[in-house]
Amino acid sequence: MKTLPRRRLGRSGLTPNAIGLGGAWWGGSTDSEILAAIDRAIDLGMDFLDTYPGQNEEIWGRALVGRREQVFLQAKVSSHVRNDMRSNHTASATRRSLENSLRALQTDYLDSVLIHGYDQPDQFEDPDMDMVDPLAPGHALEELMKLRDQGVVRHIGIGARSAAVHRRAIETGQIEIVLTYLEYSLLTQVADADLFPLCRERDVGVILASPLGMGLLTGRPVDDEDERRKIPSTTEPTANRMLEWCAEHSVDIRHLAIQYCLAADVDGIVLPGQASRAEVEGTYEAATCEIPTDVWRQFLTNFSLPLNDALLKGPSS
Numbered sequence: 001m002k003t004l005p006r007r008r009l010g011r012s013g014l015t016p017n018a019i020g021l022g023g024a025w026w027g028g029s030t031d032s033e034i035l036a037a038i039d040r041a042i043d044l045g046m047d048f049l050d051t052y053p054g055q056n057e058e059i060w061g062r063a064l065v066g067r068r069e070q071v072f073l074q075a076k077v078s079s080h081v082r083n084d085m086r087s088n089h090t091a092s093a094t095r096r097s098l099e100n101s102l103r104a105l106q107t108d109y110l111d112s113v114l115i116h117g118y119d120q121p122d123q124f125e126d127p128d129m130d131m132v133d134p135l136a137p138g139h140a141l142e143e144l145m146k147l148r149d150q151g152v153v154r155h156i157g158i159g160a161r162s163a164a165v166h167r168r169a170i171e172t173g174q175i176e177i178v179l180t181y182l183e184y185s186l187l188t189q190v191a192d193a194d195l196f197p198l199c200r201e202r203d204v205g206v207i208l209a210s211p212l213g214m215g216l217l218t219g220r221p222v223d224d225e226d227e228r229r230k231i232p233s234t235t236e237p238t239a240n241r242m243l244e245w246c247a248e249h250s251v252d253i254r255h256l257a258i259q260y261c262l263a264a265d266v267d268g269i270v271l272p273g274q275a276s277r278a279e280v281e282g283t284y285e286a287a288t289c290e291i292p293t294d295v296w297r298q299f300l301t302n303f304s305l306p307l308n309d310a311l312l313k314g315p316s317s
Contacts, residue, residue, distance in 0.1 A: 002288040004045040009205025012176040016048035023051040025275040037277040038063035057104035075101040076116035087117025089134035091143040163194035181209035206268030211261040258286035263310035
């Protein structure tokens with residue numbers, strides 16, 4: 001079995017393997033299916049587990065009995081009401097969210113915790129959002145710093161779509177990890193200019209989530225309007241053209257999508273949205289299979305993507 005490469009998450013010092021396992025998309029799975037998928041992921045070397053508040057954390061805790069020290073475990077602070085997307089970043093709600101996760105996950109510490117649900121820089125100024133600034137004194141970030149001092153939280157990060165949010169958070173000097181989604185993939189590379197340079201400068205680890213574009217790069221036909229909605233920076237939808245190219249060249253687009261993100265010029269890991277044991281195994285295959293240099297060169301050139309040296313060092317076809 002091929003071993004997943006080990007990566008460095010910036011100055012946090014965490015060194016997980018390059019592919020992680022996310023917890024956001026398991027709502028349609030049974031307990032036994034979730035347990036089997038987590039076990040399989042750990043066996044395949046996916047040792048960075050990213051859980052989601054209020055979403056099956058108790059099952060993840062059961063899966064980790066006897067295996068807690070084999071993984072890097074990350075949680076988020078936000079709502080703990082299933083399917084409630086509201087974000088409460090007061091100090092008391094932050095501590096309560098974390099305590100709920102610790103109890104559910106059956107652990108007394110978390111390797112990292114992300115501030116979750118703060119996606120736009122001025123979001124807290126909207127009275128309809130009923131939200132405090134998580135980075136302001138007395139709120140989420142300060143409470144997480146206290147919990148870090150107590151040893152309950154090892155490292156603090158933030159997950160957001162907007163690079164402006166990430167930059168504002170990094171400027172506090174307390175953020176060691178950022179999670180960005182839908183901003184770096186085969187379909188868009190805006191994070192390469194808007195986020196990665198600051199992360200390299202401040203030695204911040206990066207988690208690249210949604211490498212398959214939330215369904216756009218799985219091999220299924222794509223609605224152009226869905227692509228425009230998910231990738232606002234796009235000028236001309238390209239997912240369907242990429243699917244056609246892959247079909248013509250007998251290439252699995254998931255393999256290209258995962259390895260493209262693995263080759264990003266930043267210290268970090270890739271976090272796909274697996275939701276079954278089969279998807280876990282498919283992710284491992286995508287990350288470890290060999291894609292000939294000639295295939296990469298043709299694909300990147302055809303879609304006007306940069307010729308990444310890290311992708312062009314593989315075998316020729």
